[in-house]
Amino acid sequence: MQAIYALLCLVFPLISTLILFxxxxxxxDPVAERLGRAVVYxxxxxxxxxxxxxxxxxxxxxxxTLFRVALxxxxxxxxxxxxxxxxxxxxxxxxxxxxxxxxxxxxxxSVRIGAAVIAACYGVFLLNMLASxxxxxxxxxxxxxxxxxxxxxxxxxxxxxxxxxxxxxxNAELSMMTLLGTGWQTLATLPQLLSALLLAGAxxxxxxxxxAGTSAAAAAVLVxxxxxxxxxxxxxxxxxxxxxxxxxxxxxxxxxxxxxxxxAPRRRxxxxxxxVCGLACGVAVGTKPTYYVYVGAFVLAxxxxxxxxxDRHRVPVQMAAIVLVAAILVPSAFWFGRAQFATSNPIYPxxxxxxxxxxxxxxxxxxxxxxxADRSWVRSNWDWPIYPWTEWKDSGFSYGTGTGxxxxxxxxxxxxxxxxxxxxxxxxxxxxxxxxxxAAASLGMGVIWWFTLNRNPRFAIPLIAFSCALSASFLGYxxxxxRVSFGVLLVLSLATTSVISAFQPAHSLLTRARxxxxxxAVYYGxxxxxxxxxxxxxxxxxxxxxxxxALTGKHLSNRVxxxxxxxxxxxxxxxxxxxxxxxxxxxxxxxxxxVLSELGAKLIFEDASVLLGGGEANPxxxxxxxxxxxxxNASAISRxxxxxx
Amino acid sequence: xxxxxxxxxxxxxxxxxxxxxxYMFHSVAVRGFISELSRLARKFVxxx
Numbered sequence: 001m002q003a004i005y006a007l008l009c010l011v012f013p014l015i016s017t018l019i020l021f022x023x024x025x026x027x028x029d030p031v032a033e034r035l036g037r038a039v040v041y042x043x044x045x046x047x048x049x050x051x052x053x054x055x056x057x058x059x060x061x062x063x064x065t066l067f068r069v070a071l072x073x074x075x076x077x078x079x080x081x082x083x084x085x086x087x088x089x090x091x092x093x094x095x096x097x098x099x100x101x102x103x104x105x106x107x108x109x110s111v112r113i114g115a116a117v118i119a120a121c122y123g124v125f126l127l128n129m130l131a132s133x134x135x136x137x138x139x140x141x142x143x144x145x146x147x148x149x150x151x152x153x154x155x156x157x158x159x160x161x162x163x164x165x166x167x168x169x170x171n172a173e174l175s176m177m178t179l180l181g182t183g184w185q186t187l188a189t190l191p192q193l194l195s196a197l198l199l200a201g202a203x204x205x206x207x208x209x210x211x212a213g214t215s216a217a218a219a220a221v222l223v224x225x226x227x228x229x230x231x232x233x234x235x236x237x238x239x240x241x242x243x244x245x246x247x248x249x250x251x252x253x254x255x256x257x258x259x260x261x262x263x264a265p266r267r268r269x270x271x272x273x274x275x276v277c278g279l280a281c282g283v284a285v286g287t288k289p290t291y292y293v294y295v296g297a298f299v300l301a302x303x304x305x306x307x308x309x310x311d312r313h314r315v316p317v318q319m320a321a322i323v324l325v326a327a328i329l330v331p332s333a334f335w336f337g338r339a340q341f342a343t344s345n346p347i348y349p350x351x352x353x354x355x356x357x358x359x360x361x362x363x364x365x366x367x368x369x370x371x372x373a374d375r376s377w378v379r380s381n382w383d384w385p386i387y388p389w390t391e392w393k394d395s396g397f398s399y400g401t402g403t404g405x406x407x408x409x410x411x412x413x414x415x416x417x418x419x420x421x422x423x424x425x426x427x428x429x430x431x432x433x434x435x436x437x438x439a440a441a442s443l444g445m446g447v448i449w450w451f452t453l454n455r456n457p458r459f460a461i462p463l464i465a466f467s468c469a470l471s472a473s474f475l476g477y478x479x480x481x482x483r484v485s486f487g488v489l490l491v492l493s494l495a496t497t498s499v500i501s502a503f504q505p506a507h508s509l510l511t512r513a514r515x516x517x518x519x520x521a522v523y524y525g526x527x528x529x530x531x532x533x534x535x536x537x538x539x540x541x542x543x544x545x546x547x548x549x550a551l552t553g554k555h556l557s558n559r560v561x562x563x564x565x566x567x568x569x570x571x572x573x574x575x576x577x578x579x580x581x582x583x584x585x586x587x588x589x590x591x592x593x594x595v596l597s598e599l600g601a602k603l604i605f606e607d608a609s610v611l612l613g614g615g616e617a618n619p620x621x622x623x624x625x626x627x628x629x630x631x632x633n634a635s636a637i638s639r640x641x642x643x644x645x
Numbered sequence: 646x647x648x649x650x651x652x653x654x655x656x657x658x659x660x661x662x663x664x665x666x667x668y669m670f671h672s673v674a675v676r677g678f679i680s681e682l683s684r685l686a687r688k689f690v691x692x693x
Contacts, residue, residue: 228674386671388668389664389667389668389671389672390671390672390673391672391673391674392673393673396673396677397677398672398673398674398677399674404674407665407668407669407672407675410664410665410667410668410672411661411664411665411668412661412664414664415657415660415661415664419657474657477654477657478654478657478658478661481650481651481653481654482654482655482657482658485658485662486658486661489658489661489662489665492665493665493668496669496675499678500674500675500678503678503681
């Protein structure tokens with residue numbers, strides 16, 4: 001039954017979006033209009049869950065269940081239907097979408113072949129995704145465990161331990177939670193794949209706004225989609241792509257918002273467009289703290305531009321600022337409120353200090369983002385300018401969710417960026433042109449990435465998208481002037497990266513096909529016994545930080561305490577207080593095993609031959625605590641729930 | 646003017662080609678992929 005509610009949680013917002021936009025348009029440009037509708041769909045999907053979560057936190061309503069979310073979605077749908085019946089088209093644009101197919105020029109063969117290469121690469125990834133389970137180091141160590149915990153517990157609150165992995169904003173995890181409810185776990189990574197499409201659409205829109213032709217913008221989008229960080233994230237449970245896609249969408253819609261119409265639009269239309277930009281920013285802000293700085297910079301830049309151009313749109317800057325900020329808060333305020341409620345710090349787990357004085361308490365920056373983390377990609381800062389060509393990685397895997405830019409990017413984008421800047425410097429007498437402002441803003445964001453985001457490549461996805469969009473005109477120039485040479489180079493570079501990227505999922509798929517084992521336990525390399533533990537068992541992962549999601553079992557029926565939340569070494573107080581039923585260990589015996597043995601726990605599983613489980617040097621052990629007399633007594637006195645809520 | 650356009654585009658295509666060649670020679674990803682393919686090929690030959 002839960003699967004049906006989960007599907008309804010996805011379908012009702014979709015129908016609501018269609019009803020909301022039926023007979024009305026906000027943008028003349030069809031791509032911008034679709035981007036805007038995607039943002040509204042995301043809001044209609046996320047907001048009911050957040051509202052129920054807020055009511056649960058305030059003890060006004062019960063648990064957040066998919067049934068209640070679906071019911072709330074249905075109420076919204078009914079309200080919109082009633083509104084539509086009573087009042088027809090509200091926005092002044094007519095309902096007819098401009099025909100896009102009639103005016104599209106022929107796409108060059110190189111772009112079509114390049115698109116086929118990218119489609120084939122994504123097809124291999126998709127096949128592997130459908131035949132497997134959600135992947136990604138951060139995803140299986142905390143993003144998905146967070147989503148499973150919310151689904152199991154019906155509460156979005158921060159645990160009393162205030163552990164930072166469970167205290168981050170979680171718009172992406174809300175979607176994961178809904179999709180995990182369908183029972184088909186691999187769907188939990190679907191938001192990232194849809195985000196890749198959204199990012200592609202937004203980058204296309206930006207490229208077109210900056211003056212690139214349709215084919216050139218399409219070529220730039222292909223280069224962007226070939227970037228390994230984007231490709232791998234699209235099929236993983238990482239959340240950077242989702243946040244980046246909504247942020248880039250906000251920028252794309254803003255660029256269409258203030259200068260894409262010939263006749264000045266009505267004030268109400270401009271404000272509605274700004275509101276949708278703000279909503280897109282808000283989704284990004286509610287996804288990850290990384291976007292606080294990007295969105296802050298965007299809002300400042302947007303208000304400056306609106307102030308300079310106020311004669312064109314006739315919207316007072318104060319009103320624009322209020323609309324923009326209010327819209328940003330719609331899908332993000334819940335996370336600030338939740339953090340304030342639990343920790344008295346609205347941006348927890350970030351710690352804010354000014355001149356040594358703590359304004360908001362939290363985790364110091366080096367804990368959340370180690371200052372020397374960029375040494376995973378470069379040996380010194382001087383290596384960054386040549387990173388696109390070297391793709392050095394300390395672990396040896398140059399392509400992945402957080403690493404690698406690919407051959408097409410290295411071939412065209414740095415050159416295209418320089419040519420674009422050079423062209424602007426030569427051509428323009430006045431600086432005030434969209435591409436110049438956009439280039440300056442991109443460089444400013446590069447500075448933010450360098451100084452505040454610890455130079456982590458996956459935090460630069462918006463910059464990668466903007467660089468591709470800015471280079472589109474350069475690609476268009478080569479496309480017209482050197483059609484054959486450019487075409488060969490484009491296809492060759494796209495194929496180079498696509499083949500290397502697709503090798504990993506193809507290898508994974510063929511390996512499992514060779515041993516013909518498709519079980520979840522083998523995929524994650526954990527003992528299959530975890531799938532058969534009694535439903536609702538409290539399992540402590542003391543084995544490996546990446547095993548947390550796997551240990552929830554194939555029916556997501558085990559409640560897992562992650563490795564981040566456990567004391568080291570284990571204590572009887574912790575085990576009894578949490579009501580832990582099973583402790584999972586891996587590797588050589590240590591202090592934890594001694595403590596468990598002394599507490600009378602029973603070793604119910606010990607095996608070094610778990611398939612794909614780490615080999616002989618890493619035997620798995622599962623200790624069972626149930627039945628221990630002290631455990632029962634302690635539980636009777638102060639039985640706390642497994643998740644410490 | 647046309648001559649200038651042609652020269653400019655030729656320079657840019659050569660620059661892009663050089664960039665691609667530089668990537669192919671220096672990227673750790675390409676080298677890693679080639680060595681992985683060699684390893685698999687050796688394994689396949691030995692197993693036969």
